[in-house]
Amino acid sequence: MNSLKVYFYQFYETIAESGLKYALSQMFYIRKKAAVLLERNLEDFNPVSAKQNQQDVRLVSLGNNNFRSLGLSYPLKNRYFKAISNLKEGYQGYCLVRGNEVIGDLWCSFATPGAAVHPDIKLLGISLGEKEVYGYDMYIPMKERGNASIASLLLGGALNDLKSKGYKNLKCYVMADRLPALWLHRVLGFKEFGRIETQRVLSYRQFKPVNN
Numbered sequence: 001m002n003s004l005k006v007y008f009y010q011f012y013e014t015i016a017e018s019g020l021k022y023a024l025s026q027m028f029y030i031r032k033k034a035a036v037l038l039e040r041n042l043e044d045f046n047p048v049s050a051k052q053n054q055q056d057v058r059l060v061s062l063g064n065n066n067f068r069s070l071g072l073s074y075p076l077k078n079r080y081f082k083a084i085s086n087l088k089e090g091y092q093g094y095c096l097v098r099g100n101e102v103i104g105d106l107w108c109s110f111a112t113p114g115a116a117v118h119p120d121i122k123l124l125g126i127s128l129g130e131k132e133v134y135g136y137d138m139y140i141p142m143k144e145r146g147n148a149s150i151a152s153l154l155l156g157g158a159l160n161d162l163k164s165k166g167y168k169n170l171k172c173y174v175m176a177d178r179l180p181a182l183w184l185h186r187v188l189g190f191k192e193f194g195r196i197e198t199q200r201v202l203s204y205r206q207f208k209p210v211n212n
Contacts, residue, residue: 006085007202010078017076017142029200034176034210037126037194038185042163042170045189047156057103057150059157062093073101079139086137090116094158096150104154106138108162108170123207124196126171133162135172138181151184159188 007027014023060070064087072095074080079102086093086107095105109118111128121127121134128134135158144150162170173196174181195210 003085003203006078006081009081011202013076013078027200027202029198032197032199032208035173035196035198035207036176036182036192037124037171037173037196038190039169039171039193040159040185040188040190042159042168045159045163047160057096057098057153059153059161060095060097061161062087062095062105071100072097073099075101075141079105082137091118094154094161096154096157103144104138104140104150106154106158107136108158109134109136110167120173120207123205124173125207125209126194128171129169131166131168133167133170135170138172145180151181152188155184156188 011023011027014026060072062070062083067083067087074083083093083105091107091109093105093107095102097103109116109121109128111130111132111134118134118136120136126134138151138155140151140154159170171193172185172190174185175198176182176195197208197210199206
């Protein structure tokens with residue numbers, strides 16, 4: 001499935017989940033919007049503990065070596081197709097699973113020899129050094145977003161796993177108008193290192209650094 005079809009699935013499912021106005025605001029913005037560049041030093045990161053009421057949730061690392069055998073269920077088709085596409089490109093990911101249902105996922109590109117380099121890295125004007133990671137496309141379904149611990153367990157669990165594998169730093173960006181996401185990243189110790197302006201039409205995106 002090509003990327004344009006994936007984004008049409010995303011647009012359709014976002015409408016079904018959150019309404020047309022929200023879908024348009026997230027996937028079509030010609031007028032520039034601000035985004036925040038963030039990074040987290042993993043060497044001093046402490047694991048995030050699951051709350052008692054979240055013991056039914058587990059973190060799963062995703063790669064070509066295990067994806068098919070996991071038999072995961074994706075409520076949203078666009079997230080399943082994105083997972084297939086990301087793995088085909090050579091990226092790796094993490095997901096939170098309840099039973100066998102995926103209730104949140106995020107993806108990573110690594111600065112290791114032979115690893116796929118995500119196009120965002122060049123577009124954002126950032127660089128990855130040895131043992132650094134670019135994190136992208138973190139998604140929590142709308143029905144789970146009222147539960148702050150879900151996003152914390154997903155991102156915090158991924159950070160802890162990356163640290164255990166010897167990675168030193170993770171970089172990402174968050175849209176400036178997504179205040180809960182910014183709050184989560186800052187609570188988990190992310191620091192701002194720049195700002196960018198973005199424009200988007202479905203899969204087409206443009207980034208422009210903001211001079212401070």
